[in-house]
Amino acid sequence: MSRKLLLAVIVVLLITNIATLLVWNNQESIVRNNDEAVASIDGEAITYGEWMRSLRNSYGESQLKTMIDQTIVNQLADQKNIDVEEKIMEREVALLTSMQGVMSEEEFEEKEEDWREDIRYRYQLEQLLTEDISIPEDEIESYYDQYDNGYDFAASMQLSHIVVQNLDTAEKVVKELEEGAAFHLLAQEYSIDEESANDGGYLGFIPTNSQFFPEGYEEVAADMEEYSYSDPFEVDSGVAIIYLHRKLPSIEFTYEEIKPYIENELALHEMEQSLEADPLWEMLDIEWIYQE
Known part of the structure; x- marks a missing residue:
């Protein structure tokens, strides 16, 4: 098989796969030949063959070019020992x-x-x-x-929190967490922090050197594992429980x-x-x- 013919086969297979993923989530093919309809508008059919030709004309060339670009860069980088630190x-x-x-x-x-x-x-x-x-x-x-x-990249933590008025409520929240309740749903139910409660207590990624990092949170999160919640601890507005999603370290470069x-x-x-x-x-x- 020539390289040109092989590339043609690859493109056809690629477009066919894309079309299949777009349309049939149940992974069952309902089209058997090019003349079979994939849509009908007031009795006027759009056939599978017409659909495939449209996809090839619209996306086939750009997708194949992307694949070739990637292969070119990979081959030349290997030849020239070019890597990324x-x-x-x-x-x-x-x-x-x-x-x-x-x-x-x-x-x-x-x-x-x-x-x-x-x-x-x-x-x-x-x-x-x-x-x-x-x-x-x-x-x-x-x-x-x-x-x-x-x-450079500043150390950051991705946090959610639940703030309640007292320790009794915080312990109730912890008990529900231990029983498998979702942190974000409990935040919506219990948290008195109006700015984050509707978002499930989500605070986002916060650089640890930011003035907006909640007081006391870094010290607690520093000893936590990712994807875990803390014990209740006192804050200015009441008692908080934090969830540490991710912890990203500082990355600094010399000249x-x-x-x-x-x-x-x-x-x-x-x-x-x-x-x-x-x-x-x-x-x-x-x-x-x-x-x-």
């Missing part, structure tokens, strides 16, 4: 995590795998595009000084650690080059069904 990966994952809502441990692990692939692709692509561009040291230093600690990434960023800007893999296509032998 784990510390950079951790910083980027932490930033993305801090922009999410509440996730279970399983949901986070699934997302993290995809994030890491995207992060590695982006940084490797940036280095491949700019590898022949040199930026003066003083320009890199000036840019670094301008952003100061903007490349030498971040310098290569600043240089790539400045080089990309100097080239007025968008972060696309198109210029790399000529470096490898590529055949695909959409080429002219």
